[in-house]
Amino acid sequence: xxxxxxTHAGSGVPRVPVPATIGASLGSASHNQQQLPPGTVTRTQPxxxxxxxxxxxxxxxxxxxxxxxxxxYRSKFAKQARDEFFSGMKTAxxxxxxxxxxxxxxxxxxxxxxxRNAAPVTKFDSDxxxxxxxxxxxxxxxxxxxxxxxxxxNALEMINSAATRKIDNSPQYRFKKDYGKTxxxxxxxxxxxxxxxxxxxxxxxxxxxxxLGKGKKGxxxxxxxxxxxxxxxxxxxxxxxxxxxxxxxxxxxxxxKIARKVNMEQQLKQLESHIQRFxxxxxxxxxx
Numbered sequence: 001x002x003x004x005x006x007t008h009a010g011s012g013v014p015r016v017p018v019p020a021t022i023g024a025s026l027g028s029a030s031h032n033q034q035q036l037p038p039g040t041v042t043r044t045q046p047x048x049x050x051x052x053x054x055x056x057x058x059x060x061x062x063x064x065x066x067x068x069x070x071x072x073y074r075s076k077f078a079k080q081a082r083d084e085f086f087s088g089m090k091t092a093x094x095x096x097x098x099x100x101x102x103x104x105x106x107x108x109x110x111x112x113x114x115x116r117n118a119a120p121v122t123k124f125d126s127d128x129x130x131x132x133x134x135x136x137x138x139x140x141x142x143x144x145x146x147x148x149x150x151x152x153x154n155a156l157e158m159i160n161s162a163a164t165r166k167i168d169n170s171p172q173y174r175f176k177k178d179y180g181k182t183x184x185x186x187x188x189x190x191x192x193x194x195x196x197x198x199x200x201x202x203x204x205x206x207x208x209x210x211x212l213g214k215g216k217k218g219x220x221x222x223x224x225x226x227x228x229x230x231x232x233x234x235x236x237x238x239x240x241x242x243x244x245x246x247x248x249x250x251x252x253x254x255x256x257k258i259a260r261k262v263n264m265e266q267q268l269k270q271l272e273s274h275i276q277r278f279x280x281x282x283x284x285x286x287x288x
Contacts, residue, residue: 208282219284219285219286220284220285221282221283221284222283222284222285224281227278227281227283230278231275231278231279234271234274234275234278235275237271238268238271238272238275241264241267241268241271242268244264245261245264245265245268248260248261248264
């Protein structure tokens with residue numbers, strides 16, 4: 001007869017009918033779980049999110065024995081290293097002893113205790129066994145003066161020797177054929193620029209003749225003296241008008257002041273335009 005087994009308590013998942021043999025195996029599995037030896041790890045599979053994919057076979061606990069603990073590694077030099085580490089250590093060398101023995105009330109420092117209790121001072125005794133060689137008792141043999149004149153010999157050696165000249169292997173550019181001359185590409189560039197300047201001047205002159213109507217009836221060239229006289233008069237008028245403009249009041253708050261200022265500014269602009277026009281050397285006027 002089928003037995004109902006609850007898959008997950010409180011999850012709302014319906015119970016799944018299973019055969020009695022499977023239910024008996026589940027009961028035996030739970031009975032064996034209680035009799036497991038100590039140290040056995042029991043892992044239960046989690047409930048899958050989709051209830052249609054779950055299986056009753058996943059409800060059986062899985063027994064995973066713990067891995068065997070390996071033996072701790074110990075070096076064969078451990079004892080030697082430990083003995084060497086603790087061999088040079090002194091007891092209470094950094095902070096002193098834990099408890100210092102205190103003297104009685106009568107064991108205070110008296111006069112002369114410091115000198116009497118001081119460590120004995122050993123006198124330094126130098127090693128006299130190692131000595132230098134003794135001073136020779138007989139005087140040594142000294143070399144006598146020679147009859148050579150070293151100054152004269154040096155002078156003759158320098159006179160007879162040939163002068164040594166330092167060999168300079170660096171390139172000598174001043175011995176080139178075109179040293180100090182203008183390079184060819186610069187000369188070519190200057191000739192091209194001069195040719196282009198002449199062509200531009202010729203085109204400009206032709207355009208001026210066409211624009212000014214030189215040779216047409218009714219146009220003559222303004223003489224240079226008259227052009228200079230008109231230009232000087234325009235500059236004088238501009239200077240006088242500019243001086244009057246600089247003397248205007250800083251506060252322009254009435255209509256007459258505003259009108260006068262605007263009129264003077266217009267006259268200054270007109271004079272500047274005339275000065276710029278008469279500054280050109282070629283001026284043609286219509287006499288008709």
